[in-house]
Amino acid sequence: MKNHKTITEHLFDTALYLFLTCIFLVTFYPFWNILIISLNDATDSLRGNLYFWPREFTFASYVTIFRNPEIWSALQVTALRTVIGTAVSIVCISMLAYTLSKRYLLGWKYFSFFFVFTMYFGGGLIPTYMVIKALGLIDSFWVFIFPGLIGVFLMILVRTFIEQLPGEIEESAKIDGANDLQIFVRIVLPLCVPVLATIGLFLAIGHWNAWYDSYIYTYKPELKTLQAVLVKILNQFQTGAMMTDAQQLAQNAKRIPVSSESIRMAVTMVATLPIIMVYPFVQKYFVKGIMMGAIKS
Amino acid sequence: MQTDLNLHKGTELKIPRRKIWPIFKQQKYLFLLMLPALIWAILFAYTPMAGLYMSFVNYQPTLGKFWYSLFHSEFVGLQWFQYFFNNGDFLIIMRNTLASTMITLLFSFPMPILIALAINEIKNVQFKKIVQTSSYLPYFISWVIAANIIVTLLSSDGAVNALLKFFHITNESILFLQNGKYFWWIVALGNTWKDMGYSSIMYLAAISSINPELYEAAKVDGANRFKQIRFITLPHLKPTIVILLILAMGGILNAGFDQHFLLGNDLTKDYSDVLSTYSFRYGIQNGMFSYAAAVGMFSSVVAFIIVVIVNNIAKKINGQSLF
Numbered sequence: 001m002k003n004h005k006t007i008t009e010h011l012f013d014t015a016l017y018l019f020l021t022c023i024f025l026v027t028f029y030p031f032w033n034i035l036i037i038s039l040n041d042a043t044d045s046l047r048g049n050l051y052f053w054p055r056e057f058t059f060a061s062y063v064t065i066f067r068n069p070e071i072w073s074a075l076q077v078t079a080l081r082t083v084i085g086t087a088v089s090i091v092c093i094s095m096l097a098y099t100l101s102k103r104y105l106l107g108w109k110y111f112s113f114f115f116v117f118t119m120y121f122g123g124g125l126i127p128t129y130m131v132i133k134a135l136g137l138i139d140s141f142w143v144f145i146f147p148g149l150i151g152v153f154l155m156i157l158v159r160t161f162i163e164q165l166p167g168e169i170e171e172s173a174k175i176d177g178a179n180d181l182q183i184f185v186r187i188v189l190p191l192c193v194p195v196l197a198t199i200g201l202f203l204a205i206g207h208w209n210a211w212y213d214s215y216i217y218t219y220k221p222e223l224k225t226l227q228a229v230l231v232k233i234l235n236q237f238q239t240g241a242m243m244t245d246a247q248q249l250a251q252n253a254k255r256i257p258v259s260s261e262s263i264r265m266a267v268t269m270v271a272t273l274p275i276i277m278v279y280p281f282v283q284k285y286f287v288k289g290i291m292m293g294a295i296k297s
Numbered sequence: 298m299q300t301d302l303n304l305h306k307g308t309e310l311k312i313p314r315r316k317i318w319p320i321f322k323q324q325k326y327l328f329l330l331m332l333p334a335l336i337w338a339i340l341f342a343y344t345p346m347a348g349l350y351m352s353f354v355n356y357q358p359t360l361g362k363f364w365y366s367l368f369h370s371e372f373v374g375l376q377w378f379q380y381f382f383n384n385g386d387f388l389i390i391m392r393n394t395l396a397s398t399m400i401t402l403l404f405s406f407p408m409p410i411l412i413a414l415a416i417n418e419i420k421n422v423q424f425k426k427i428v429q430t431s432s433y434l435p436y437f438i439s440w441v442i443a444a445n446i447i448v449t450l451l452s453s454d455g456a457v458n459a460l461l462k463f464f465h466i467t468n469e470s471i472l473f474l475q476n477g478k479y480f481w482w483i484v485a486l487g488n489t490w491k492d493m494g495y496s497s498i499m500y501l502a503a504i505s506s507i508n509p510e511l512y513e514a515a516k517v518d519g520a521n522r523f524k525q526i527r528f529i530t531l532p533h534l535k536p537t538i539v540i541l542l543i544l545a546m547g548g549i550l551n552a553g554f555d556q557h558f559l560l561g562n563d564l565t566k567d568y569s570d571v572l573s574t575y576s577f578r579y580g581i582q583n584g585m586f587s588y589a590a591a592v593g594m595f596s597s598v599v600a601f602i603i604v605v606i607v608n609n610i611a612k613k614i615n616g617q618s619l620f
Binding site: 114234 | 312317320321324326327328329330331333334337338340341342343344345346347348349351362363364367411412415416418419424427428430431432433434435437438439441442444445446448449450452453454455456459474490493494521522523554555559562573576577580581586589590593594596597601604605
């Protein structure tokens, strides 16, 4: 009976593999497609029909964009905001999480509500813009760091983690005369490294992917992040798609063809690559993170 | 959410007023650690909420600094809200918002369940890993990248048109992004593409907590795998499915800004304009700040009410809510 699969079982298996192969293709192929277009000669790409393999293989598009000062500066800004923003946020989030893990804190209930409420209600686009403008953060690097400083959901992950730590270590430190600050820095923080790595990945990916803040809060070209530049290129391309061929040709003759798919795809690849590179770690930690979020309740 | 909003009722001891100061002094370092976050919440969460007052005045940015102009602009009551409800845009915007989120739900809700069920049935670990790794990836890229990819795939000589031509579904290239009637479906499929793999993790976790003995017993009784799914896996997933569906309903007004802003263009505006992009266009681009703030306030207040209702329903059904 065991070695003898029925026909329905076989059909069932085939359907499963077929379905999941489709899922694989649908999620993987788009990345493959942009990779091969980016590796194809930019002028040749205008002919289209690039589906499986580059027709005229070249790294020229990558050379072009890395020679472009705009992309170069965007990469620097993005890297800088990712590093600084992630570091500052981890510190502030873990500090808040430690305080809120102490249920005996004066007014604990009110403070918790104060933070959790911000997850569900906000001032919205326009008032936020006005406040950021009033604070003088327009065209400042710090607009990338401060408005998104605290992620309340991430804070809850860290708080849950701290609450699950054995309380005895903290107790004995307290008896030895350590104050909350010392306990936090010397005992709790080192124990929190796994959860801080998890939220660090969340934060870093968020910073790398952020485009909106750079797009609307900064005007200086030297403060544009990679994703904001990519939005600009996308907009140019979308407008280009509405022009006639003649208009496009006239435009392309004048400057580097950003409407050329290869260039656009090369920038897209450069923006995607870091994500793919940290992805193996991310996958492990994110799965853990989502489980923690689910288990918490 | 609910667990956090009225957390541990009763654990709080009533503290006599005269003891508050000594306790505060004792906990001064804890408060010090909370200080940066408190300043953040006040500046970037609660001050914008106060800024919602803009919706009730005729805000004139020319009067001076933001707060000065805000409180010296003419108070107009609910005029902006009335203007929004009474002009023709309201119906179009609501239609687009609801159509986009509902069609998204149509695909993005069942797909993760199907993926989780299928992955759970696969014995080949290598294959499982490849599919999972690939299906989670779109979740981690930004919508900017996703929009760039979608635009490429859907272009007149892109892969999707090539596929359609190959199967003779169409002979002429379809201009997907230049035609409004495709827009909601593109956003819905884009959302599904981005999130389906990642959302399946939740269901896989629920499946992994099912007692394996149940399957053993079912096998002994002669149930095939299809029957096992139907009579063991699915019934066990039901609570998760119900809760996630209800919570998804909570986001019904929240048609993401990114996808509509990045994929929409002037040709598809009548279909791609949702609450958030409409507010953005009037506020940031056209400078009608008060009107845009009113639209934004309408959507966040209604969304908040829906979330609270939905959470209470989820709580009643499940005994507790997810977040």
